[in-house]
Amino acid sequence: MGKMGTVRMRKGESGAAGSMRSSEGLIFMLKGLIISYILTAGLLLLLALFLYRFGLQEKAVNICIILIYIIVTFLAGFTVGKRAGSRRFLWGLLMGVLYFGVLALVSLAVNHSLQDIATNFATVFMLCAGSGMLGGMVS
Numbered sequence: 001m002g003k004m005g006t007v008r009m010r011k012g013e014s015g016a017a018g019s020m021r022s023s024e025g026l027i028f029m030l031k032g033l034i035i036s037y038i039l040t041a042g043l044l045l046l047l048a049l050f051l052y053r054f055g056l057q058e059k060a061v062n063i064c065i066i067l068i069y070i071i072v073t074f075l076a077g078f079t080v081g082k083r084a085g086s087r088r089f090l091w092g093l094l095m096g097v098l099y100f101g102v103l104a105l106v107s108l109a110v111n112h113s114l115q116d117i118a119t120n121f122a123t124v125f126m127l128c129a130g131s132g133m134l135g136g137m138v139s
Helices: 022-054 058-084 088-111 121-138
Strands: none
Touching: 022 058, 022 088, 058 088, 058 121, 088 121
């Protein structure tokens, strides 16, 4: 009988390559959210510059804002999925849901209502959650 390859794990390692422990995952998710919102702020500033420079229509601005949400949550889901190793789509979905949750809370705190996202509340939620999940699946 031939010699079978054995996998030795160091103390503290889990069986799945690249999988996250809960405390490690929580810290990584918080860092990911912070980076996502920094990226969102930068893209929104760029959009404001384009609005000022080219006088974009309101419809075009609204579409760009939704595209920013989709791009940022996709990238967040992709990075967290890369790190997670297993159940990537769930980590990406969680990242998209958390992104939307913070977005809703900030809108509520600033406007004392969900007016900014209330008209498309379900749509924006589905786009954030779906693109985060897709990012996790692709990773």
